[in-house]
Amino acid sequence: MPPPVPSLRGQQAPASPIRRLAPHADFARQRGVHVHHLNIGQPDIPTPRAVLDAYRTFQEPVLAYGVSEGSLGYRKALADYYNGLGAAAGGAPIAPSQILVTVGGSEALQFGIAATCDPDDEVLVPEPFYPNYKGFAHLLGVNVRPIPTHASEGFQLSLDRVREAIGPRTRAVLLSTPGNPTGAMLSAQELADLGKLCVERGLYFMCDEVYRDFVYDGGAKVAPSVLAQPGLDDVAFMVDSVSKRYSACGARVGCMVTRNPQIYAACLKFAQARLSPPVVDQLAAWAALATPETELRSAIDEYRRRRDVLVQGLQRIPGVTVRSPAGAFYLMAGLPVANAEEFCIFMLREFDLGGETVMLAPGDGFYETPGAGSNQIRAAYVLETAKLERSVAIIQAGLNAFAQRKAQS
Ligand SMILES: Cc1ncc(COP(=O)(O)O)c(C=O)c1O
Numbered sequence: 001m002p003p004p005v006p007s008l009r010g011q012q013a014p015a016s017p018i019r020r021l022a023p024h025a026d027f028a029r030q031r032g033v034h035v036h037h038l039n040i041g042q043p044d045i046p047t048p049r050a051v052l053d054a055y056r057t058f059q060e061p062v063l064a065y066g067v068s069e070g071s072l073g074y075r076k077a078l079a080d081y082y083n084g085l086g087a088a089a090g091g092a093p094i095a096p097s098q099i100l101v102t103v104g105g106s107e108a109l110q111f112g113i114a115a116t117c118d119p120d121d122e123v124l125v126p127e128p129f130y131p132n133y134k135g136f137a138h139l140l141g142v143n144v145r146p147i148p149t150h151a152s153e154g155f156q157l158s159l160d161r162v163r164e165a166i167g168p169r170t171r172a173v174l175l176s177t178p179g180n181p182t183g184a185m186l187s188a189q190e191l192a193d194l195g196k197l198c199v200e201r202g203l204y205f206m207c208d209e210v211y212r213d214f215v216y217d218g219g220a221k222v223a224p225s226v227l228a229q230p231g232l233d234d235v236a237f238m239v240d241s242v243s244k245r246y247s248a249c250g251a252r253v254g255c256m257v258t259r260n261p262q263i264y265a266a267c268l269k270f271a272q273a274r275l276s277p278p279v280v281d282q283l284a285a286w287a288a289l290a291t292p293e294t295e296l297r298s299a300i301d302e303y304r305r306r307r308d309v310l311v312q313g314l315q316r317i318p319g320v321t322v323r324s325p326a327g328a329f330y331l332m333a334g335l336p337v338a339n340a341e342e343f344c345i346f347m348l349r350e351f352d353l354g355g356e357t358v359m360l361a362p363g364d365g366f367y368e369t370p371g372a373g374s375n376q377i378r379a380a381y382v383l384e385t386a387k388l389e390r391s392v393a394i395i396q397a398g399l400n401a402f403a404q405r406k407a408q409s
Contacts (some may be wrong), residue, residue, distance in 0.1 A: 009141070014134050017365020017378075024348035025359050033352045036391045038379040039361040041180065041329060043247040045299045048291045051248055054284035066276040069268055070101020070255065074286040078255060081289055087227040090236070091259060094227060098259055100267050101277045101285075105210045105241030105254035110136045112237050112256060113174070115266035116204040117142040122169040123206075126157045128332060128366035128373055130180045130208070145170070146368035151334060151376070154323055155182035159193055166201055172237075173198055176208035178215060178223050181366045181378040182332050183307075183325020185215065188224035195232040204263070205232065210241040210254070211328040213296060216304045223327055233259040244329075246288040247299070252278055253285040303329050306381040306388055313392030314379075317399065330380050332363055332373075337402060340364070340377050346402050353394045360395075 005011075018040050028035050069075070075096035082094045102108040109132070117123055119141030125133055127146035137144050147165050149155040162173065173194065178185040186194070191207070198205040207226035215223050226236045241254035258264050271277075311324045311331065319336025337343045341362035351357055363376025381388060 009138070013138055014131065015365075016135070017131055018361050020365070021344055021348060021359065021362070024345050028348040028352075028357055028359075032355065034356045035348070036356065036358045036383060036387055036394065038381070038383070038388075038391055039359045041244070041380040041382060042249060043244060043329070043382050044384070045247040045302065047248045048246055048288060048295060050287040050290060051246055051251070051284045054287040055280060058280050058283065063279060066279040066282065068271040068274075068276055070099070070277055071279075071282055071286075072096060074101060074282050075099045075255075077286055077289050078257075082225075082227060082257065085222055085225065085228075087225060087257075089228040090226075090230050091233050094257060094259075098257055098264060100256050100264065100271055101282060102254045102256060102271070103274075103277055104243060104252045105208065105239050106132065106136070107274075107277075108239040108241075108254050108256035109133065109174075109206070109208065110139070111267040111270050112204075112206045112239060112263075113137055113142055113172070114140050114270060115263050116206070116237070117171045120169060121171045122167060123172045123174050124162060124165050124170055124203075125174050125368075126155075126162075126179075127368055128155070128181050128363065128376075128378075129368075130176055131365055133174055134368065143169070144368055148369065148372070149182070149184070151321065151323070151332060155179070155184040155332070157184075157186065157190065157194070159190075159197060162194065163197060166203070170201075170203060172204040172206055174206040174208070176211065176328075178211040178325075178327025179330075180211065180328050181330045181361075181363075183328045183330055185223050185326040188229065191224055191226055192229040195226065195229050195236065198235045199231060203235065204237055205235045206237045206239065208239040210239065210244055212240070213245050213300060214303060214329055215327040216300070216307060217326060227257060235260070237263060242285045242288055245296070246285075246291060248284070248288065251281045251284055253281045303381065305385055306383070307331075309385045309388045310379065310381045310392065313389060314395070317392070317396045319399070329382055330378055332366070332376050332378050334376050336399065337375055340373075340375050343398070343402050344377065346405070347395075347398050350405075351398045351401055353397045356390065356394055358391045358394045358398070
């Protein structure tokens with residue numbers, strides 16, 4: 001017998017555009033070039049002390065399984081947190097029994113898609129979108145149908161385009177707000193309107209709010225939440241995570257919240273099959289809820305400065321088009337190149353400015369529509385402002401060198 005081969009599902013799984021240039025970055029390092037990573041949303045802000053202390057002070061003699069849906073104490077604390085943010089405006093206050101603790105927001109997304117869609121069903125996702133949405137859907141045999149949004153419109157979602165895209169296999173709408181990769185944010189009214197459309201058309205509305213706190217303009221402390229919109233009890237499914245809010249990506253704790261008992265029951269069965277979310281990390285995530293508001297605020301102020309440095313720097317480069325994003329810590333920029341992936345690889349394999357280069361994520365990997373985003377890159381502003389200023393200078397010099405190279409070939 002010939003050796004077994006991986007499943008088609010495995011072979012055809014989409015590669016992460018955020019990580020797929022990693023071998024080229026290794027090559028840059030091998031040739032002695034320092035790489036500034038603007039390709040990945042790994043925050044560098046220190047994790048709150050209370051979170052780290054929770055790991056250090058764990059004293060139990062046995063590290064046992066926890067409860068599948070997450071510890072009751074943590075879920076009670078989370079319910080207080082969501083209700084404190086105004087979730088009760090959307091209906092009855094959130095109860096601990098409507099919260100399920102997951103392994104990062106990632107597992108909540110997988111549970112959400114699995115609980116709402118069957119194989120060959122379709123989930124509508126505004127594009128450009130967080131590429132793992134496609135990865136999770138693919139794993140479950142679910143198709144992603146993109147709803148185009150455009151840089152020229154600030155990547156705002158058009159309700160008409162959503163309405164037009166609904167087909168016989170459509171089961172859900174999935175989006176992130178504030179969004180990765182565009183930083184676009186839906187207003188409370190837009191969430192309510194989209195929710196109403198979902199109710200009318202019998203669709204679930206999965207709202208990924210992991211960047212809730214990262215809002216920069218207009219004085220709001222957090223982005224509007226789907227949980228606070230009335231009339232959406234049957235359809236709303238909220239995804240959350242401690243990764244970005246508390247700069248604790250390695251904690252691997254997130255959660256899902258839904259007022260729909262059937263969807264909750266389905267997710268609970270998935271959760272029971274994977275036994276429990278991480279126990280010590282939950283303690284750390286619980287401790288994180290007590291992070292002083294001032295600490296969170298100073299992190300957001302720092303991200304605002306970073307956004308402004310990167311956006312204004314990129315806007316000064318001839319031919320680069322970019323708008324200031326409302327939230328999260330990413331932006332999509334149009335470059336004066338035909339193929340942004342080629343440029344990104346050039347930056348890693350052939351270019352340096354004084355021994356430094358920049359790693360960016362090619363934009364096309366954030367789109368489902370073939371050919372879309374081919375001149376765009378996504379950048380994360382998760383580095384100190386001085387490093388971002390330097391990165392802008394490197395990108396500008398790299399674009400010049402790339403243009404010269406093209407002119408010669
Ligand atoms: C939009 C969005 N949702 C979910 C996640 C998943 O985060 P985690 O699994 O670390 O909670 C990320 C991570 O970058 C993200 O950008």
